[in-house]
Amino acid sequence: xxxxxxxxxxxxxxxxxxxxxxxxxxxxxxxxxxxxxxxxxxxxxxxxxxxxxxxxxxxxxxxxxxxxxxxxxxxxxxxxxxxxxxxxxxxxxxxxxxxxxxxxxxxxxxxxxxxxxxxxxxxxxxxxxxxxxxxxxxxxxxxxxxxxxxxxxxxxxxxxxxxxxxxxxxxxxxxxxxxxxxxxxxxxxxxxxxxxxxxxxxxxxxxx
Numbered sequence: 270x271x272x273x274x275x276x277x278x279x280x281x282x283x284x285x286x287x288x289x290x291x292x293x294x295x296x297x298x299x300x301x302x303x304x305x306x307x308x309x310x311x312x313x314x315x316x317x318x319x320x321x322x323x324x325x326x327x328x329x330x331x332x333x334x335x336x337x338x339x340x341x342x343x344x345x346x347x348x349x350x351x352x353x354x355x356x357x358x359x360x361x362x363x364x365x366x367x368x369x370x371x372x373x374x375x376x377x378x379x380x381x382x383x384x385x386x387x388x389x390x391x392x393x394x395x396x397x398x399x400x401x402x403x404x405x406x407x408x409x410x411x412x413x414x415x416x417x418x419x420x421x422x423x424x425x426x427x428x429x430x431x432x433x434x435x436x437x438x439x440x441x442x443x444x445x446x447x448x449x450x451x452x453x454x455x456x457x458x459x460x461x462x463x464x465x466x467x468x469x470x471x472x473x474x475x476x477x
Contacts, residue, residue: 278462280352280403280439353401353437353457356464357390360457364466364474366433367392377423384416384423388437397433399457405438405445414452417477432477437464 358368368390375386388399398420400413417434421427436449437457449456450468453475458467468474 353399353464354388356457357388357397357399360464360466361390361397361455364455366390366395366397368397369393375424379419379423381419384419386416386420391427391430394429395431395433396427397435397455399435399437402436402438403440405436405441405449407442407445407448409438410436410445410449410452410454413454420477433474434477435466 354371354373357371361368369392370390372389373387375389377384386398387401390397390399398417400409400416402409413434413436417432420432433455434453435455435457438445439459441456441458446456446467450472453473455474456467457464460467
């Protein structure tokens with residue numbers, strides 16, 4: 270049986286669930302800290318072993334929270350990438366880039382370490398590197414620009430290609446929106462039950 274296609278509603282439902290779990294775990298941690306702080310110095314000395322046990326439990330809660338948030342973030346990324354990748358051919362063909370091939374999670378090495386491209390779309394002389402974020406912020410754009418600067422060194426087979434950068438987000442900060450456009454990146458946002466390139470009419474994409 271084939272899997273049901275991922276929709277924008279699926280992604281927002283995952284976002285709401287991750288926020289709910291994060292807030293619940295945060296409340297547990299804060300309450301544990303508050304209980305610990307309320308103990309007097311005398312009580313701490315008298316019940317030192319009990320306090321140490323409480324701190325150990327608190328550390329377990331924090332570790333569990335980190336694991337849960339990490340798992341949700343990973344699932345979220347997979348949802349978004351599986352929505353962006355199928356739309357890549359359509360989106361970039363509309364912009365005159367005849368995409369023939371797409372790939373997920375392309376990893377490569379250069380002298381400075383490794384890079385990872387969430388979605389790669391290409392034809393015989395053009396390639397688009399796409400970064401996918403659930404919540405897109407300015408710092409994400411800056412990091413991705415560094416990745417684009419390293420791209421051809423890490424993936425020398427594309428030396429003669431025109432390289433474009435695109436960055437996708439379900440939730441996009443206004444400053445990140447403006448900065449990505451200013452730097453010549455295609456900006457991908459939700460549109461109805463799919464995603465679309467959201468740059469203005471006068472946008473000119475940068476090539477690397």
